[in-house]
Amino acid sequence: MEPNIKWGIVGPGKIAHSFVADLNLVPSAQLMAVASRSGERARKFADAYGVTHAFDNYRDLFTCEEVDVVYISTPHTSHAELAITAMQHGKHVLCEKPMGVNRKEVEQMIQASKEHNVFLMEALWSRFNPAIQKVGSLIDQGTIGAIKYLHADFAFYALDHDGKGRLLNPGLAGGSLLDIGIYPVFLSYLVLGMPKEIKASSQFHTTGVEIQTSMLLTYENAQAVLYSGLTSKSEMKAEISGTDGTLYLHPRWHQAQGYSLEKNGETTHFQLPTLGKGYSHEIMEVHHCIKQQRMESNLWSHQNSLDLMEILDKIRSQTGIVFPFE
Numbered sequence: 001m002e003p004n005i006k007w008g009i010v011g012p013g014k015i016a017h018s019f020v021a022d023l024n025l026v027p028s029a030q031l032m033a034v035a036s037r038s039g040e041r042a043r044k045f046a047d048a049y050g051v052t053h054a055f056d057n058y059r060d061l062f063t064c065e066e067v068d069v070v071y072i073s074t075p076h077t078s079h080a081e082l083a084i085t086a087m088q089h090g091k092h093v094l095c096e097k098p099m100g101v102n103r104k105e106v107e108q109m110i111q112a113s114k115e116h117n118v119f120l121m122e123a124l125w126s127r128f129n130p131a132i133q134k135v136g137s138l139i140d141q142g143t144i145g146a147i148k149y150l151h152a153d154f155a156f157y158a159l160d161h162d163g164k165g166r167l168l169n170p171g172l173a174g175g176s177l178l179d180i181g182i183y184p185v186f187l188s189y190l191v192l193g194m195p196k197e198i199k200a201s202s203q204f205h206t207t208g209v210e211i212q213t214s215m216l217l218t219y220e221n222a223q224a225v226l227y228s229g230l231t232s233k234s235e236m237k238a239e240i241s242g243t244d245g246t247l248y249l250h251p252r253w254h255q256a257q258g259y260s261l262e263k264n265g266e267t268t269h270f271q272l273p274t275l276g277k278g279y280s281h282e283i284m285e286v287h288h289c290i291k292q293q294r295m296e297s298n299l300w301s302h303q304n305s306l307d308l309m310e311i312l313d314k315i316r317s318q319t320g321i322v323f324p325f326e
Helices: 014-023 039-049 058-062 076-088 103-116 130-140 176-192 279-291 302-319
Strands: 005-010 029-035 053-055 069-072 092-096 120-123 147-155 197-204 210-218 223-229 238-242 245-249 258-263 266-271
Touching: 005 014, 005 058, 005 279, 014 029, 014 039, 014 279, 029 039, 029 058, 039 053, 053 058, 058 076, 069 076, 076 092, 076 103, 092 103, 092 279, 103 120, 103 302, 120 279, 120 302, 130 176, 130 238, 130 245, 130 258, 147 176, 176 210, 176 223, 176 238, 176 302, 197 302, 210 302
Parallel strands: 005 029, 005 069, 029 053, 069 092, 092 120, 147 223
Antiparallel strands: 147 238, 197 210, 210 223, 238 245, 245 258, 258 266
């Protein structure tokens, strides 16, 4: 019987609770530690999940010998620094998306992975979603012919949030694009690759963060129409249309529980549920890679993270999304 892979949580926020609920569904995963800048938050999280170690600083978790891999779920602005420090201490890293705030940070993180011979992956959980994987497989098989059009959006109302919080604070790299716009951009990249042209437009909040971004990505023989926003909700159904049919990822498509195929005038619906909320699938990929002594995943590689960040950087450059710390 193979030994358990022991996890540490860096940043016990809302997403970490969902992650740990799914971590408990993976038999070979064992949660050993949690760290927060607030000792009280760390202890509360530890008590809720029966965690052995609760640290009031991140470095103590990185030096904890009972932790193999860390999950970083702090605000975007601290991803690079924390991930690099963890890797310097020999820890494998699963880092929430976006892996860095810009391409330069992602490059530095990948360099640290190579220097310290540890695994690093961006926690883009949608890549491992069973419905998205199946849709990708059908596209590769030519089920809907040559892809000509893709549409994906992600939006919810958040203007009532605290202006000092993560979403509306420019000092924390807030706004819709890096937080949720990354998902539509990811799907376009996954299906169509790197675009040859990008056109984008953004609206901004009084705090200075971007709160609506529309994107048109042009490829050799296709276009992708993408949107992210914090000013209202959207349907959040993704459409991928080809010369012979159309595939739809059911709402909320980034964590889809199924898909539909429209072909020859008929639409067929398929249910393909996730294990738990869906974080379990990326956790299992991390375990597989660590057991194989890999530094990156074949399904979501270092190059994939670099490419995705490059597209996001170009969108930001075109729309004037700049953070005060840059």
